[in-house]
Amino acid sequence: MINNKRWIVPPLITPEVDTALSAFPPILRQILFNRGYTTDAEARAYLNAKPDFNTDPFQMSGMKKSVDRIQTAIQKHEPIAIYGDYDVDGVTSTALLVETLQQLNANVRGYIPNRFEEGYGLNNNALDELKADGVQLVITVDCGIRSPSEALHAQTIGLDLIISDHHHPAEGDLPPHLP
Ligand SMILES: [Mn+2]
Structure with a gap:
């Protein structure tokens, strides 16, 4: 060979x-x-895991809107779901965000898709179930930027979606987003 x-x-x-x-x-x-x-x-x-944090996090696209939306959810005690991934960076980032938001008194849960039945990334069934469960805001970690059609589905069913993902979007195919 x-x-x-x-x-x-x-x-x-x-x-x-x-x-x-x-x-x-x-x-x-x-x-x-x-x-x-x-x-x-x-x-x-x-x-020592002490990187230089002098960079302003508000340079990230959509940061102000995202922070405002999360603060509103905390104040109104709206159910929030952290939508992660089943691998090591997906699980750790989910845990990190769930624990951080719990410290801030948010009504928050983690959601890790099943590796075999759901696979990687956002899927419409999971979004439907979270919505049916009363979740009003979904924050992705480690996924989402390559799921424009699922992001559109979230919009359609009235689920607010914040995508935080370290992957690259597909060329010219960003999920729908607010200006
Ligand atoms: Mn991952």
Whole structure:
């Protein structure tokens, strides 16, 4: 069998960065270098999960509207569902948002689609069930940006939808959104 593989090997650490990261073992130095951490301070901030949060989160598209909508839901005690994913980033992001909103006294639940019966991403049945259960606001984590037709369905059944997803949208095919 012919196996056509194309290996893309990241560049080798430079001597300067290797010296700067000398506090770390060699393999870790190489990985840190390939992830763009080239000073001891940057590497420590990254490894301690203390990234630079100086970036304004309101630069994100739709942030003000989303925050306003979530605050309204908290105030009115509207049921909120965090719609995640069954893999590691989907489950952890769901847990993180559910626990955070619980701290803020929100009426919030998590929703993880069944890997075998529902598969990845938003699906209309799940949105219908959440709506029937009284949910008024769905916030996606780790999915949604590639589900324009399901987003339209949410709009049709009167379910407010906030999409937070780290995936890339399909070219020219964004879900319907407010300006
Ligand atoms: Mn995921």
